[in-house]
Amino acid sequence: MKCEIIVIGDELLIGQVTDTNSGYIARKLNPVGVEVMRTTVIRDREEEIISAVEESMQRADAVIVTGGLGPTNDDITKITLCKIFGGKMVFSQATQDNNDALFAKLGKEMNHLTRSQAMVPDCCKVLPNVVGTAPGMMFKREGKILISLPGVPYELQKLIDDSVLPMFERCATDDRIFHSTRIVTGFTESKLAIYLTDYEASLPSTIKLAYLPKPNIIRLRLTARGTDSDALYCDMYEATRKLDELLKENIISYDDATLEEILLKELQERNYTISTAESCTGGGVASKITSISGASANFMGSVVAYDNSIKINLLSVDEEIIKEYGVVSTQVVEQMAKGVAEKMKTDCAIATSGIAGPTGGSKQKPVGTIAIGLYCKGKTHSLLVTIPSASRARNIERFIDLALFNMIKFIKE
Amino acid sequence: MKCEIIVIGDELLIGQVTDTNSGYIARKLNPVGVEVMRTTVIRDREEEIISAVEESMQRADAVIVTGGLGPTNDDITKITLCKIFGGKMVFSQATQDNNDALFAKLGKEMNHLTRSQAMVPDCCKVLPNVVGTAPGMMFKREGKILISLPGVPYELQKLIDDSVLPMFERCATDDRIFHSTRIVTGFTESKLAIYLTDYEASLPSTIKLAYLPKPNIIRLRLTARGTDSDALYCDMYEATRKLDELLKENIISYDDATLEEILLKELQERNYTISTAESCTGGGVASKITSISGASANFMGSVVAYDNSIKINLLSVDEEIIKEYGVVSTQVVEQMAKGVAEKMKTDCAIATSGIAGPTGGSKQKPVGTIAIGLYCKGKTHSLLVTIPSASRARNIERFIDLALFNMIKFIKE
Numbered sequence: 001m002k003c004e005i006i007v008i009g010d011e012l013l014i015g016q017v018t019d020t021n022s023g024y025i026a027r028k029l030n031p032v033g034v035e036v037m038r039t040t041v042i043r044d045r046e047e048e049i050i051s052a053v054e055e056s057m058q059r060a061d062a063v064i065v066t067g068g069l070g071p072t073n074d075d076i077t078k079i080t081l082c083k084i085f086g087g088k089m090v091f092s093q094a095t096q097d098n099n100d101a102l103f104a105k106l107g108k109e110m111n112h113l114t115r116s117q118a119m120v121p122d123c124c125k126v127l128p129n130v131v132g133t134a135p136g137m138m139f140k141r142e143g144k145i146l147i148s149l150p151g152v153p154y155e156l157q158k159l160i161d162d163s164v165l166p167m168f169e170r171c172a173t174d175d176r177i178f179h180s181t182r183i184v185t186g187f188t189e190s191k192l193a194i195y196l197t198d199y200e201a202s203l204p205s206t207i208k209l210a211y212l213p214k215p216n217i218i219r220l221r222l223t224a225r226g227t228d229s230d231a232l233y234c235d236m237y238e239a240t241r242k243l244d245e246l247l248k249e250n251i252i253s254y255d256d257a258t259l260e261e262i263l264l265k266e267l268q269e270r271n272y273t274i275s276t277a278e279s280c281t282g283g284g285v286a287s288k289i290t291s292i293s294g295a296s297a298n299f300m301g302s303v304v305a306y307d308n309s310i311k312i313n314l315l316s317v318d319e320e321i322i323k324e325y326g327v328v329s330t331q332v333v334e335q336m337a338k339g340v341a342e343k344m345k346t347d348c349a350i351a352t353s354g355i356a357g358p359t360g361g362s363k364q365k366p367v368g369t370i371a372i373g374l375y376c377k378g379k380t381h382s383l384l385v386t387i388p389s390a391s392r393a394r395n396i397e398r399f400i401d402l403a404l405f406n407m408i409k410f411i412k413e
Numbered sequence: 414m415k416c417e418i419i420v421i422g423d424e425l426l427i428g429q430v431t432d433t434n435s436g437y438i439a440r441k442l443n444p445v446g447v448e449v450m451r452t453t454v455i456r457d458r459e460e461e462i463i464s465a466v467e468e469s470m471q472r473a474d475a476v477i478v479t480g481g482l483g484p485t486n487d488d489i490t491k492i493t494l495c496k497i498f499g500g501k502m503v504f505s506q507a508t509q510d511n512n513d514a515l516f517a518k519l520g521k522e523m524n525h526l527t528r529s530q531a532m533v534p535d536c537c538k539v540l541p542n543v544v545g546t547a548p549g550m551m552f553k554r555e556g557k558i559l560i561s562l563p564g565v566p567y568e569l570q571k572l573i574d575d576s577v578l579p580m581f582e583r584c585a586t587d588d589r590i591f592h593s594t595r596i597v598t599g600f601t602e603s604k605l606a607i608y609l610t611d612y613e614a615s616l617p618s619t620i621k622l623a624y625l626p627k628p629n630i631i632r633l634r635l636t637a638r639g640t641d642s643d644a645l646y647c648d649m650y651e652a653t654r655k656l657d658e659l660l661k662e663n664i665i666s667y668d669d670a671t672l673e674e675i676l677l678k679e680l681q682e683r684n685y686t687i688s689t690a691e692s693c694t695g696g697g698v699a700s701k702i703t704s705i706s707g708a709s710a711n712f713m714g715s716v717v718a719y720d721n722s723i724k725i726n727l728l729s730v731d732e733e734i735i736k737e738y739g740v741v742s743t744q745v746v747e748q749m750a751k752g753v754a755e756k757m758k759t760d761c762a763i764a765t766s767g768i769a770g771p772t773g774g775s776k777q778k779p780v781g782t783i784a785i786g787l788y789c790k791g792k793t794h795s796l797l798v799t800i801p802s803a804s805r806a807r808n809i810e811r812f813i814d815l816a817l818f819n820m821i822k823f824i825k826e
Binding site: 013016017023030131194296304345357 | 436439443454484485602696704718
């Protein structure tokens with residue numbers, strides 16, 4: 001089924017907010033055969049909403065609209081959809097009851113603006129929003145549907161999970177789309193593409209190969225599309241089997257996993273515990289690892305040693321070593337890794353010290369330089385790398401990825 | 414000047430990657446009068462690229478296309494733009510020289526795919542990409558321009574900064590757009606809207622007010638649009654002055670700042686140092702604070718005490734207190750905050766302990782419960798809050814915001 005998403009909100013078009021809703025919708029609806037063909041981000045303007053909706057309704061079978069459902073003047077999605085589908089606004093007692101319960105729970109009082117959230121177009125089916133005041137709405141026209149959802153991510157997610165996904169599952173067509181991803185290391189994108197030229201040419205027309213390069217790794221994604229799901233599964237099975245054979249040595253994950261997920265899996269398999277000692281990454285490595293539910297079985301903790309005194313006092317780094325080699329050095333991070341592993345009694349440890357910028361760089365160690373110290377079961381390993389410097393945020397992000405990536409390699413060896 | 418953005422890539426429409434490029438472009442181009450009217454995300458398909466480009470070229474003065482410029486088969490943007498603008502592909506020696514230098518620096522070897530990156534349409538002006546192999550391209554037609562940029566964020570950002578922004582600055586029209594943001598606390602969105610009803614009605618037509626609610630805070634954004642920049646500045650000055658008067662007590666930031674930026678500013682003003690002791694937030698509070706350049710003057714470090722043994726051994730939390738009150742309790746986080754402040758010799762400290770989920774909740778302390786401990790110059794404060802639970806990632810994000818927000822309030826008091 002062909003689907004389009006329309007994202008409404010000035011805040012997105014001036015770059016104040018990043019849209020993550022359309023990605024969530026696609027990830028949830030792809031498996032039931034709903035393919036997102038296009039996402040359009042528009043401003044809170046009546047004429048722009050009308051034209052975007054009409055265009056999408058032409059092209060797609062289903063249109064999902066997000067945002068613009070707040071109680072304030074700048075939000076006009078509901079009233080505009082009511083115009084488009086030719087209805088009038090009516091009071092929805094069910095929505096009011098839902099919102100009353102919500103306000104009672106929060107101990108807040110209703111006012112005329114929040115009460116107006118219970119006014120809905122009479123030409124739509126209301127989809128209850130149990131975690132917010134703006135209900136979802138479904139409109140139908142000429143065999144096509146339009147679903148309007150609030151822009152607040154957790155409200156949208158709840159509505160997708162509880163109302164939208166089950167609906168699409170019920171009216172599922174024969175269309176099937178699925179993806180299979182491998183994470184590969186040791187290749188540049190172009191080298192890998194050349195290595196896989198014959199393989200790619202041999203793929204059946206139902207299967208498409210895509211390359212998603214990141215520093216150090218490439219995500220290879222196979223996408224299968226068709227209506228005969230048995231044949232499609234066979235094609236996909238054969239395509240992944242061949243790919244695994246060709247890339248055996250270079251695959252670091254057989255799932256579309258993040259580096260922290262891969263690392264945690266490697267730790268779990270070996271029953272190893274880990275800790276981190278972080279300077280330039282400021283707790284980012286720990287934060288990534290603990291973003292995974294169940295991390296507590298293997299992750300013990302971290303010392304973010306931003307100031308040198310913390311490195312010396314809490315991680316037993318030798319002050320002389322800092323003076324001699326500088327704080328961004330393999331010598332210091334090795335001591336940091338050993339120090340935190342000892343302090344937290346873990347089998348493994350990751351340590352980072354680097355220059356995230358924009359200031360602090362020198363000729364010898366420019367912004368983008370990081371020292372990574374790794375410890376695992378009595379062995380240490382360290383490296384000093386300089387990446388092409390970008391923004392501070394981007395540098396830190398790449399430092400974290402580098403640390404995780406090298407720890408995975410170190411454990412596997 | 415009216416601008417539209419077209420983002421190309423299957424990976425965006427299946428939700429594997431989130432587009433942050435369009436936000437970057439808007440933030441950079443808004444100040445020179447370029448307004449992004451619409452962003453369209455489409456797949457790597459020739460016919461879809463052609464129709465999206467033609468539609469945007471109809472509506473806008475300038476179109477910026479991102480993505481689809483890699484060397485592999487799935488990337489077809491360059492060849493499709495060449496078709497649209499009626500040219501043929503030719504070899505660009507300047508691009509080849511740039512790419513040779515890049516490869517030499519990285520110590521990598523060119524192959525036929527990477528060499529193909531130097532083939533460009535003869536109907537475009539090449540915009541050099543000094544950090545990647547895919548050059549930017551500028552096409553012109555009937556007084557309108559289309560700029561094609563690589564999708565890799567730091568390559569795109571460099572091209573925007575070095576080539577695109579200066580170009581728009583040179584051909585700047587009289588259009589002016591600027592924003593002014595206040596961050597407000599102590600109101601719900603609807604309460605604030607009611608309180609500001611008369612104010613909003615009194616605004617000149619050149620100025621628009623928007624509400625961006627987040628837990629605990631609301632960003633109020635005034636946007637001024639027009640051609641007479643002097644008059645516009647006067648209108649904006651008057652509008653913000655009135656707003657500041659009305660909301661005085663409730664404004665926690667006069668800039669569109671993040672909570673970590675606001676906290677750091679408050680610390681800097683008082684010359685206070687800070688450290689964090691984190692359990693459920695896993696280093697996320699430290700990571701946010703250190704994302705700001707210059708944080709090292711006030712931020713000393715953090716102990717991520719995921720395991721209870723770390724809380725006891727490194728932060729001097731009393732084991733008996735954990736047994737009596739549970740690890741998610743005001744008693745424990747107060748000890749954590751005091752413990753880390755002592756260990757790191759800081760004036761202030763933030764401590765967190767909570768249940769991010771999806772497992773670990775109980776009837777008394779469900780998923781979404783967090784204890785926050787605050788320490789500042791000998792005084793402690795703590796709170797136990799339960800937020801409506803969402804995904805683990807979302808819960809952690811809100812925990813971090815709650816901790817930062819309450820620390821700001823505590824310091825200000």
